[in-house]
Amino acid sequence: MLAGHYRVLGTSRRQVASLPPGVEQVPLEKALDAPVVFLTVAISAMPGVLRTIAPLLKPGTVVVDTCSVKVYPVRQMKELLPDSVDIIASHPMFGPDSAREREYPLPIILWPVRNRQGRYDELRTTFEGLGLRIVEMSPEAHDQEAAFTQGVTHLVGRVLRAMDLEPSDIGTLGYxxxxxxxxxxxxDPLELFRDLQRFNPSTREMREAFSRAFCQVENLLTPDDRAVPDQVAPDQAPPGKEDSSGGGDPPWNGRS
Incomplete structure (x- = not known):
């Protein structure tokens, strides 16, 4: 997305075989020469990455994280990055699937954590020019809302996978x-699911609410609803199939 408008440098511990168009892989030191550095790493990897790049960042650099939780990485960036760099918290609320499906305008969360150079407004304008919908939200508000949107979606998805659900010829649109x-x-990697549940302080509340709601729905069923009868009881037999041995009218035999 940015590569069509800016020079984009990427770095990785391994050689990436297939890079997006317009992205150039370079050594870490060269990537950190850029005026704006985006961190696209796992949430759990943030402390180690920040300790590695902190002594290499130039004064005035803007560091932008893209983690799916916000309170934890913001705290780590404020603690581990030098005061000479600015910090912007971001969370693109879309991935490759959403981008391919053209579900525009795609939303992105932005929050100025440290904005001494005044680059936040410039970055916001850049994203707006790319057609993104800017949502300004504090890290605390983000994590509370994300737990009950993104977090619950990933939880439900993993539960469905654990059920070994498969496509069906009679599957409804809802299915x-x-x-x-x-x-x-x-x-997505299992690491993302675990990090979402571990590092968002509101996901435990979400999981507890999910469990309570499941129990509430389960309790809507009576003992008879939960039972699996071996056969249909006579008083529940379909019309016209009653047992004639009890003195009732015999079943219709098709003759008048």
Whole structure:
């Protein structure tokens, strides 16, 4: 997305075989020469990455994280990055699947953590020019809302995968959409699911609410609803199939 408008340098511990168009892989030191540095690393990897890059960053550099949780990485960046660099918290609320489906305008969360150079407004304008919908939200508000949107989606997707659900010739539209949720969430690394649950302080509340809601729905069923009868009881037999041995009218035999 940015590569069509800016020079984009990427770095990785391994050689990436297939890079997006317009992206150039370079050594870490060269990538950190850029005026704006985006961190696209796992949430759990943030402390180690920040300790590595902190002594290499030039004064005035803007560091932008893209983690799916916000309170934890913001705290780590404020603690581990030098005061001479600015910090912007971001969370693009879309991935490759959403981008391919052209679900525009795609939303992105932005929050100025440290904005001494005044680059936040410039970055915001850049994203707006790319057609993104800017949502300004504090890290605390983000994590609370994300737990009950993104967090619960990933939880449901993993639960569905654990049920070994498969496509069906008689699957309804609703069922097919459930499979889409399962496939989309489970296509992400398991590390992301674990990090979402571990590092968002509100996901425990979400999981507890999910468990309570499941129990509430389960309790809507009576003991008879939960029972699996071996056969249909006579008083529940379909019309016209009553047992004639009890003195009732015999079943119709097709003759008048």
């Amino acid at each position: 097919r959409r459930l499979l889409q949720v399962m496939d989309q969430t489970c296509n």
